[in-house]
Amino acid sequence: MESRCENCIIRQFNSLRAMSKEELKKVSDSKTTKKIKKGDPLFEEGDKLNGVYCVRDGVSKLSKLSANGKDQIVKLATKGEVIGQRSVIAEESTNLSATAVNDMEVCFIPKESIIHTLHKNPDFTLEVLRHMAHDLKEADDVIVNMSQKTVKQRIAEAFLYLKNNFGEDEEGFLALTLSREDISNVVGTATESAIRIISEFKKKGLIHTSGKRIGIKNERKLVELVEGF
Amino acid sequence: MESRCENCIIRQFNSLRAMSKEELKKVSDSKTTKKIKKGDPLFEEGDKLNGVYCVRDGVSKLSKLSANGKDQIVKLATKGEVIGQRSVIAEESTNLSATAVNDMEVCFIPKESIIHTLHKNPDFTLEVLRHMAHDLKEADDVIVNMSQKTVKQRIAEAFLYLKNNFGEDEEGFLALTLSREDISNVVGTATESAIRIISEFKKKGLIHTSGKRIGIKNERKLVELVEGF
DNA sequence: ATCAATAACTGATAAATGTCATATTTTTAG
DNA sequence: CTAAAAATATGACATTTATCAGTTATTGAT
Numbered sequence: 001m002e003s004r005c006e007n008c009i010i011r012q013f014n015s016l017r018a019m020s021k022e023e024l025k026k027v028s029d030s031k032t033t034k035k036i037k038k039g040d041p042l043f044e045e046g047d048k049l050n051g052v053y054c055v056r057d058g059v060s061k062l063s064k065l066s067a068n069g070k071d072q073i074v075k076l077a078t079k080g081e082v083i084g085q086r087s088v089i090a091e092e093s094t095n096l097s098a099t100a101v102n103d104m105e106v107c108f109i110p111k112e113s114i115i116h117t118l119h120k121n122p123d124f125t126l127e128v129l130r131h132m133a134h135d136l137k138e139a140d141d142v143i144v145n146m147s148q149k150t151v152k153q154r155i156a157e158a159f160l161y162l163k164n165n166f167g168e169d170e171e172g173f174l175a176l177t178l179s180r181e182d183i184s185n186v187v188g189t190a191t192e193s194a195i196r197i198i199s200e201f202k203k204k205g206l207i208h209t210s211g212k213r214i215g216i217k218n219e220r221k222l223v224e225l226v227e228g229f
Numbered sequence: 230m231e232s233r234c235e236n237c238i239i240r241q242f243n244s245l246r247a248m249s250k251e252e253l254k255k256v257s258d259s260k261t262t263k264k265i266k267k268g269d270p271l272f273e274e275g276d277k278l279n280g281v282y283c284v285r286d287g288v289s290k291l292s293k294l295s296a297n298g299k300d301q302i303v304k305l306a307t308k309g310e311v312i313g314q315r316s317v318i319a320e321e322s323t324n325l326s327a328t329a330v331n332d333m334e335v336c337f338i339p340k341e342s343i344i345h346t347l348h349k350n351p352d353f354t355l356e357v358l359r360h361m362a363h364d365l366k367e368a369d370d371v372i373v374n375m376s377q378k379t380v381k382q383r384i385a386e387a388f389l390y391l392k393n394n395f396g397e398d399e400e401g402f403l404a405l406t407l408s409r410e411d412i413s414n415v416v417g418t419a420t421e422s423a424i425r426i427i428s429e430f431k432k433k434g435l436i437h438t439s440g441k442r443i444g445i446k447n448e449r450k451l452v453e454l455v456e457g458f
Numbered sequence: 459a460t461c462a463a464t465a466a467c468t469g470a471t472a473a474a475t476g477t478c479a480t481a482t483t484t485t486t487a488g
Numbered sequence: 489c490t491a492a493a494a495a496t497a498t499g500a501c502a503t504t505t506a507t508c509a510g511t512t513a514t515t516g517a518t
Contacts, residue, residue, distance in 0.1 A: 143368065147375045
């Protein structure tokens, strides 16, 4: 199921769209497509990356291990996003681990073709820069949320985020199902605390659950909660 | 005291060093030098920036107001750093406020010369990209610290950070003096909590104080505390 | 130098969150 | 399908952190 980058729709959503025909050809010739099973790593914190990963399908969590042994999820990367750019550009080993949250299909693009284009094609470089500027802004927002909002607010926000970014299935559950542990690692709290708050939300009729799946029942109240009522 | 960017030492520390002679000339001709008094703003959250600020002297805090009315300081920018790049590049209004922590001298560079160079000089763009990649990594670290470390650990870390990045004066106090409120806004806690922990550190002989000035007395123990003992 | 304003500090208490222990449910492997 | 493993759930309690109320110290303007 090998296909050409030139024809890849995914590309429209990331910085590769700023590449020239020839550059894209080179990328396409050097790339390899990989399937990664749910729970398997794309790479681990500290690895030297020889390229970047372009997500064709599935979701990856980017996380960092803290001193107390807990993972903090910093970002969820989905279809169209490029993972690993930061460390390739900074020429450092990666500061984050990437793990498949569900079955994934990714293209691995060796760093040479990326770096070469970064030096030659300012449109591409600027496009990458714009994406990184966006990520930085989001990171700033996360910092503020982490330090100024309660766990309850952060969990409510996480559910809204999941709805807005990954949507819902036919039955009205969030399309991306995270384990309670992953949820707690996104909001930065103990798993038990997250579970407790989920139970509370359920009792109050803000959400409904079925197994590990969660559906939003009263979006408005969740929003109010996030804003601080 | 107007001087030319071409001769500015500060430039060596930021992305402007990747500019060509002519580009630098254009920047130098269009820039203006400003003095900003301690406590005064460079810009406020939501402002549209018409350029970037290059810090020649002094320190600026970059902060974001949270829903509960507290400021969260996201970064301290010092000599050599360029402020406001992110929003100029993303062509958005700024997500942060910048305020002078002490008397500052900055150069304001209109965005036109920056943007023009971003489109024409890939070396410059890549250099800016590298700086932003660095900022993003630091932001990731802050997220992990905020969510996984106790207030005590974060305060200890803040003192070590201040020592490593701004040094100490002749009397052994941290060269950059922040108010207790600013300290609490850096680590994301209530001012009273920060004060309490500072008192505790003092009692335990980790630091010494004189007015609002703080000096590190037992760096090793502070480091141990941060790592979690 | 003096006084008003601001910042730093302390105590008491409430609220939020983490930890540990254990029960229950769901998922997975064979 | 079933047993074992893993994940979810809940209770009791400890710890951390915030809030409110008030005092003391420092700073800045006249």
